[in-house]
Amino acid sequence: MNDHAVRATVARVFAEVFEGEDFAFSDQLSRETLKAWDSLGHIRLIGALEEAFDTRFTIEEIERFTGVTPILVRLSAGA
């Protein structure tokens, strides 16, 4: 999957998980800027990303995913 496809899939997952929330997907989007991305929202997001990319994150990675950018970096580096 190229970077473009990774980004598109991540954006789709965000749209699904945070459906009904008022936000725009971008590299700058973070847990600080999206209110629904709380601890439970994070668990759902991780679950949806793992399913979409058929991968499994470590606890350390999950804790590092405080915004869109680290997620894109991890998934582009080899999902």
Next chain:
Amino acid sequence: MPTAPQGPADLPWLPRLSPQFRADLAALEASPPADWGLALRALATQHIGLTQATALASSLARLQQAHGGNGSLTGLRLGLASNATVDFLKPMLTASALRHGLALEVISGDFGQVAQQAMDPQSTINRARPDAVLIAVSQAGLPLRAGAAWPPFAAAPALAELGAIRDGFRSHSGALCLVQNLPTPPQLLFGSLDAATRGTLRAETTAFNRALAADVGKHGDLLIDVEWLAQYLGLTRWYDERQWHMARLPCALAALPLYADFVARALGALRGKARKCLVLDLDNTLWGGVIGDDGLDGIFLNVGDARGEAFREIQQTALDLRSRGVVLAVCSKNDDATARAPFREHPGMLLKESDIAVFMANWDDKATNIERIARQLELGLDAMVLLDDNPAERAQVRAALPQVAVPEPGGDPSAYPAQLLAAGYFESAGFTAEDLARAADYQANAARAQMLTGARNLDDFLRTLQMRIAFAPFDLQGRKRITQLINKTNQFNVTTPRYTEQQVAGFQESAHHYTLQVRLTDKFGDNGMIGVVICEKQPREWRIDTWLMSCRVLNRGVEQAICNRLAVDAAAAGAQRLVGTIIPTARNGIVRDLYQRLGFAQPASDAQAWTLELSQYRPHATWMSPDETRGAQASA
């Protein structure tokens, strides 16, 4: 992206999530139908995730508020006592309970306060006076670990603690307790030896579950068999240690929909929502192949043949369900004699005619037949389950009768038994002697009802219907419905032509065509437009191009009334005869003898037409009066 094959976590017996879900839910809320509870239930009956479950739970709350009650749903207040995070579980439970006909209200205590919630009469859960309490406590929430030295685990203290929790809720809330047993632990300390060595987590969990199963009944509690559920799903899928460490989820997030449905069906059973009747399709459901085409020798139903054995396993499952009180019925698009032949003559059949309470083999649509089966058994539609291999039939029944459960059976007949049973339609909170006799009881009642129906004079019955029939040529108001009938009527349709709305308008304008739309009212109400006829007018004869009728009004003398009308109108126009042909299709068996019954002269060969000489025509007796009040201004 490739789609992984469906596993148990995907609730594969449910239809996949519709891309229209969000729009459908919004439409339901914007203009709720009279039975909004049923509509909501139908929306919950697909493979929903947490997002959809949350939306459904919110919609339910708003609809309850707006309508001041639960509508056709049955209310149930559930206390939820868990050592895990229940934020996700709550909406998932509410949405899953909708699927089982319940409007669930979930009251949970503070996180990790199970014992306090149970033993304090003033706790949130006890004060709410719930109908039931789900005690969902895993190994981590019980004092199962005995100490650092050997043996590390012991069941007895954990059983005592759970016993105290159950006693607390029972005495302080008055609720029925649903108690979970423990999932098998995912790891072994020694290996196979764990199962045979007291003191290991595996052995103590097994001992705990055995003791709990023996004890629940004594106190009127109900067991929720999480041990089986986790194994059914697969332990590596049930557990997600990261999610436990990070968020204290009760099971893996992906397992939540299955877990919630598993609990919800038990709650449904408590409220009498369990299904009671399994309706079975025949061709490619009870045997491989099509009996009408393949014949007795051609269907797959033999031991030693893989396909045949798979179908016998489906029959065995039906028999097992019958032995515990589930009523069996047959619903098949077949001629009756053809459909019964395997039951009577095929040595590979496990099911016998005597196992079937209602045997419905004809060419009417399945929804209509399932309604008939329900009526004969005096069961509600929401007691019925249809097992059918044909996706079109499943879709038709789901759309027409959302009350009926229609599982996706699984891609292959070998999957049908497990998938049918995994859906949990026949969940039961108890098993009594009455259950054993139930299937036979229903069967006897159905036979009696059928005898009564047969004994009653048909003419008397028709007279009491007080039918009024209205004839009108095609008009603008009726055009949409006429087009719809022309394009969807398969059974009572002599030639099965398909016309567009424009073509229908063309017939209306044409000087060379005669058109008729027929409507029927009886004492039960308006049946709407139930018949359409188009004739091509020639100087000496009228050729019947199209004649179709709705199956709802079969055997009521409507075809005779239409024939009378055609004869009168054709004679008035100067024609000498009516001419009709029948184009046989796989679905229109019921019209093969139509012209014969109506007194048309038989053609010399199949290729020729049936004719009715108008000078010799004697009108048929009917039991309906003309409805002059409506006629031409009939609307769709």
